[in-house]
Amino acid sequence: MSLTETVQQARRRDLRIPLAAVLVVIALAAPYIGSRYVTHSLIIALIFMLPAHGLNLLVGYTGLLSLAQAAFFGIGAYTAGLLAVTYGTPFYVNLIAAGVVSGAIALPLGIPALRLRSTSFVMCTLGFVIIGQAISKNWVSLTRGDMGLSGIPKPYFELGPLSFSVSGTTNFYYLALAIGALATFAAWAIVRSPAGRNMVAIRENETLAESLGVPTWHYKLIVFMLSAVFAGIGGCLYAYYLTVVSPLTFQMYYSTTMLIIVLGGGAGMISGTVFGSLLFVGLTEALRITPELRMIAYGFCLLVLVFWFKKGFAPLINRFWNVIGGVK
């Protein structure tokens, strides 16, 4: 035994794949494990996960703090609601339309807004939420104002001879789970692509990224639109789940919730957003905390995240993942 050779470390087993399998099984079996209320909480968490993924691309990867997410969430909800109630179009059409319309509206809003920096950008995006709410309240002929749109039908699928409608909490949970999984995969694919690395470059140093030939302006605009697409799809699901859309969908509070999911879970990390939505939305919903107490708790969460817990749960998740994988 030479001196350079060290004693072989006792390698622990890589438990990542079994753990992932267990998590998938739990996700699939959740409606049968927990009560109906737990399933409901999970649906809400999954719905909020969608705009949070979009926000994560914007805040976590590109470094733009935006409050506009609730505006696009609302636009998606209204698009889906109006199409479903007025034209009776099927669910998947509305889902795509909600994403497309939100993304399309984000373009003219993003062009002026993204010219602004830091605080001014934040305020401009806040303005979109306020103005969105005002429009949904006052354009009565289209949105029915404060009464809102009610009677959104159940999601209905038709595949050739097969057709079924998603009714009941359990079925809706699977729908939300499928869309949530797709969105998570989409976000992951974006982040892992070369485009994702360019986004990180913009976050770290915009001037440097620009000097290296990254078209920063186009990137920022496209990410802003993508975040709106995610939010719009989330809004569509929300509208279908509640079967009602009202001007209250445009709420600052929703933007704050999404921010807490992203920052708490760990900005710039896909698994962090998934974890954040389960923790901050799913858990608070499941514990049946009164809205006021929940908002107070959110307020404290924001303060803690800003001053004491800057990276959110990201380092913990990473460490856990490494330990499970047998890496020291």
Next chain:
Amino acid sequence: MLSTVLEQVVNGIVTGSVYAIVAVGMTMIFGVLRAINFAHGEYYMLGTFGAWFAVDYLGLSYEASIVVGILATIVVAYVVGQLVMRRMVGAPAESGVLATLGIALILQNAVIFVFGGGYKFFSGGYIEPISILGFSLAQQRILILVVCLVVFVGLELMVTYSRLGMAMRAVSQNVECCEVVGIDVPQVVLRTFILGAALAALSGVLTAPVNVSVYGGMGELITFKTLPIIIMGGLGNVRGTFFAAMILGIAESLVATYVGLQFRDTVGFATLILVLMWRPYGLFSTQARF
């Protein structure tokens, strides 16, 4: 016709005065901290609630309730300032936004939690109308105008001549230099913040008899109205804030009369976005400061 317009303009000036007193605190806090205080309207709400509590529960007179409202807000602002605002010195702009959003959530919902979310009736104040030059105007509105003028003249003098005022100007110009020459920056920030919060509370207490209803969500609305004002006025610019507040007050009042009441609350943010596009450094500042 003309007299209606004039009446609306006068009403707008009164509304503008209310906004001006709130906004000037926000703009001074921005000056020393380089951070927008998204919770500023909540101090307006706290002041109003303090006064309402004094009148309704303690049975005090309106004059005493002004003092109670402002003192209660100062106590809260002192705690928030010590725990949060001091930490924001030198922190990136984003953390300021998030921290103050958090404070807004806490203050607003703590009040709703304690007092309930319903509308409360504020009884008190001087609501007798008196007529001047053919206009009839509630005494309270005249009081608001007078207080606004006194506040702005006082602030102008304070910022120019007093020790704290000079320190505030120094901090808003260069934080490092202030630290080098021995100015206690967190202390200046704390005092400016408490002064700003107290002014917001004063504005809230003065408006309560005119608005009559008191509720937990009122602060958020005021925050959303003062944000455009301080941007229009040029961040950190006290005089600009005064004129911007008057412009917004008058514009809102005219829009409410001639376009529709429901569009009143949108005027501010529509203006804000236009101003941000066109003159990001405000209407009254000649160059970009931040």
